[in-house]
Every structure is written in C-alpha cells, then in structure tokens.
Amino acid sequence: MPYFSDLEEKIHFMVLEVNRQLDDTQKIIQDPKPDLVDKVKSRDDRIDNYKAIIENLCFSRIHGEENLTKKQVDFIRATNIISNNLEKISDFSVYVVDQLNYLSSIEYLHNYNYQSFFQHLSSSLDIVVQGLFTRDLNHALNICRTEFVIDKLFKRVFDQIIEELDSAENKQNIITCLFIFRYLERMGDAMLNIGEAIIFSVFGEKLKIHQYQALVENLDSINNDISIKDVGFESIWESRSGCRIGKVMDSSREGTQAVLFKEGKAGKISREKENIETWKRIFPSLVPKVFSYTQSRNSASMLLEFLPGCSLQEAVLSQDRDTLENALFILKETLSFIWKDTLKNKQVNSGFMNQLAQRIDDVLMIHPEFNFSQASIGSLMTPSLEEVIRILREVESELKAPFCIFIHGDFNTNNIIYNQKEQQIYFIDLHRSCYGDYVQDVSVFLVSNYRKPVFDAGVRRLTNRLNQDFFNFSRRFAAENADETFDARLAMGLIRSFFTSTRFELNQEFALGMYQRALYLAEKIIAHRGNPWREFAMPPDVFKYSSF
C-alpha cells in the first residue's frame, strides 16, 4: 500500500527498534552490562516517540480531507493497534531489565529457559511488517500462535518455580524470576493483539483468533472451495450475550448465497443447535438450516442459513403498515399452529421471578435509585422493593401455567424475521427455546416493542396497535384453551421484562417509565392476593407507551 509510505516507513522502523530492544534485553540477562541497560532505556523513549508519531499520522489521515476507502482506514487502524502493542513490548523489556536489580545474582535467572521466549518473540516480530503490508493471513496466524507457544513456555517455568519455591533459600530471587517471566508472557499477549490487528486489516472486522479459526474450520467442513482470503465477513451484531454473529460471503463470486457465522460459549451454541433440530421437527421452514457445527473446549460455532427478510422490529421502525400487517398476520397463523401442535397437558412454572432475581443486581448497578425502602403516606403503607419481590415470589408459586408449549424463549421482535416474498416468518436466536409457559413469549414480545427507545409518535402508535393486537390474539388463545390465569401470569411476565429491560437503558426518564410500569403491575398483583387468580384482569394500556 504505497499510498501510506510515511506510515509504512515509521511502523517498519518501529518494529526493527523493538526487535533490537528484545535482543539487547536478552543480552542483558546473559551479561548485565550497564551501558546496555542505558541503551535499552533510551531506546524505549525512542519507541514511545515512534508510537506518538504513528498515532498522529493515523489520526490525521483518518480525519484528513481525503476520501479513504474502508480498506485504507482498516489498514490505518491496524497499524495504530500494532504500534500500541509494540510500545507495550518495549515497556515490558524495560520492566524486565529493572527487575534484574532485585536479583542477588543473575545466575538465578539462568536456571530457566528464557532463550526460547526471546527466540519466538523475535521471529514473530520479523514477519509483522510483511504480514501487514501484504495482508498475509498466514503470517498473521503465525504471529497469533506465538502467544500460545509463549503461554506454554511460561507454564513450564511457572511449574518449575512453584516446585522450587519451598526449598529455595532466597525467596526474593525466585519471586523476582517469576515477575520477569510474567513480563515475557505479557509480551506474548501483545503479539496476539498484533496478529489479530493484521487479521482485522484483511477482513475489515475484528475477529479473535479463535473466531477466525472456527470460521475456517466451519467453511472447510462444508467442502467449500472458496479461499479464506475471498471470504467477506460482515459483522451483524455483537449481541449482549457475547455471541459473535457475522454474515459470510464469497466476495470472489457474485450471486453466491451468504451464510451466517455464529460463535460463542459452547453451552449456548450447542443448545441452540439442539433447539433448531427440535424446531425442525415441529415446523421445518421456521428456523435456519445448520450447515456446520464445530466445538472446542469452551466455545462452539456454526454456519447457519442466512434468512432473507426484515425483522419485525425493522418493519415497525420503517412504519410500513402493509408489511407490518402482513407480517403480524403470518406470525399469528404460525403461532396458532405451534401453540396448538406442541401443547402438552402438563402444568409448568413460569419462573419470571427467578429470572428477575438473577438480573436485579445489574438493574440496580445502572439505576441505584430504583431500590426503595418501605414508605408510608399517612395510614397507607407501600412495601420495599425487597418485600415486593418476596411477595411476588410467593404469588408465583401459586400461579402455574395449566399447560406447556414449546416456546421461543427470547421472543423479542428482533428475533422474528419476516420474508415478504415467501410470505414466511422465521425464528432466530433459539438457544433459550424449551417447553415452558407461552406467556413468557407473549410478555417478552410486548416489552420488546415498548422498550425500543424511539419516541416518534407514528412509530409509537404503530407499536401500541401491534401490542394490543398481539395481546388480544394471545388472550383469545388462552380463553379457547381454558387458561384462566393468563392475565395474572402475563402481569408477572411484564413485571419481569419491564424491570429487567431497564438495565440496558440509560435514558433515565424512559427507564423510569418502564420501572414504574413494573411496580404498578406488582401493586395490582399484591392487592389482588387472596382472591381467585382467574378474576385478575390485566389493566389495559400498561404495555402501550405514553409520553407523560
């Protein structure tokens, strides 16, 4: 990329300086000569300077007048990340040298294999420039692997130190050695960041090395003949649950179908895969196909069919009334089928209050003022939050769903895709699907419409209508199936969803509105205690937004 010759030149020099820094640090460990120590320290200043210059160049180019392509911006960003991490390596070298002063004899350090650390770090640094300039994924991967190797080397030294610690005469020496190796290990971490920065410059997306490897493995397993370099990766979103989701395309061929790559914790991904299989048996066209699945110790990933269409939420936001009406019609048809088909005459606990209890600390961390004590206005007493939740837990133990249904489990309108051409609804994000209380899906659906921080009157009118319509539909189903406590359970579900949704909402007024709705319903439920739950009537309008 000759366009950035100034930047390339500086990063090239910086890499060379850091390599010399490593080389001299190793020499000092072999034979600590004071002039060499001075050299390492003054070189560190120079390296700091390089970092500052590169940062200036990067930011001035990005914010300059020229119209840079995304690829050029990605290169600049990668270069800046690399420069930051090179500077860290240089700092760690200085720390290592400083630590040597605490050893009564340098010989102590010679008991351990420090040479291999330097050897791996140095050969990794040798390929950084070429890897970055030629966008070479193999080099990037080799750089990333250095961290893995360094970690193994560190583990060996660590075990040796722990073993020797008991019998060591001078414990300060041995602990100092541990500190020194810890800095060498952290240099490995910096190398990993450098490798990942190169991967970023190639893909234009921040992929962790294990995510990249999982992607390659998945593509290999479906006998795809495309080269990984031709794969276009477009991040769809990084969900709150920590899964990485991206759209993968073959950028070398036009018209090829995209697939979805999903990577995350093994438990979650494998559960989703199993749930997709269950959904396939119930309603084959409702969920995406799984093309491949791979699992390592802690994480798993899969390639899924990319389902074309828009989410129900997008349909609401675009205020396309026709689309929304069609989508809602098909959604209700689909749900009618699923709810009837999977209904099992087995009572089930809704579990809303457990879900609330698990998230209460997160809510109060963001909104500490939501925690309230008991209050009184003359003779009228209002209970504390803790007391409200305790009573609601008791209520929930009296309130069981009369039957269970195979539910989505996270039925917010983002997870419902509508394909207008095929007149079809799809469900996505299925790791929470299970046989449970369908009221959970209903309450999550209603609150997901409410909690979108959009205050446009037109959009709000539409969501209010959508919610009313969906509520009527669900309530009709309840009546047809003799579900007498639907309203009371829905109130509990709404309490849970309104309350916990505030943990993602920093707009104080909007969050307060949701929180007050939760408490309003809680007061209604508490006041109703002692009467039959079938007589509880859902207060109208509670899931409709109003701006006062």
Place this chain on the structure above:
Amino acid sequence: MSEEKKFFLESLQDRETICKYLDALKEGFQQGRINLSSNEQTLDIVPSGLIKFTIKGKRKDGEIKLNLRFRWADDDNLTDFDESWNDKMENDSRDG
C-alpha cells in the same frame, strides 16, 4: 437557616389506586397530622390554620396535568415568631 426536609414518591397508578392515596391524605387532613416516611426521610406535617389550596388543570399535546397544591405556614416557625413577639411586648410594657 432551618434544615430542609423532603419526601418524594412518584409512581404509576390508576383511578382505583389513586383513591387509596387520596383517602390516606384525606384521613391525614381530618386527623390534623400526616406522616410521610421512607427509610431516607420522615416528615411529620401538621396541617393547621389557613391553608392555601390550589387546583390547576391543563390539557396540552395529548397530555393532561392536574396539580393539587396545599401550602401553609409551619407551626414550629409560627411559635418562634410568637415567642419573640411576646418577649418584645413584655419588654415594651416593662419600659412603659
């Protein structure tokens, strides 16, 4: 300056539950004492003497506001004022 004491409670209610709060206030006015308390603050107020009562209603942009406001002089402050007045009067009479 005297210490400011505040009690604040805001919630969503409906017609039925609003009445519970109004009843509690009504009862307080009848008894001549309203206790407002939470863990943070306790405010014991004694409505007495003349009370300025304002009702303000407003309808604007699809929102309706109804303000009820009760204001009166705090008894404690009144007593202080009375005592100083009385002291002064006694002194004046002695002088006379």
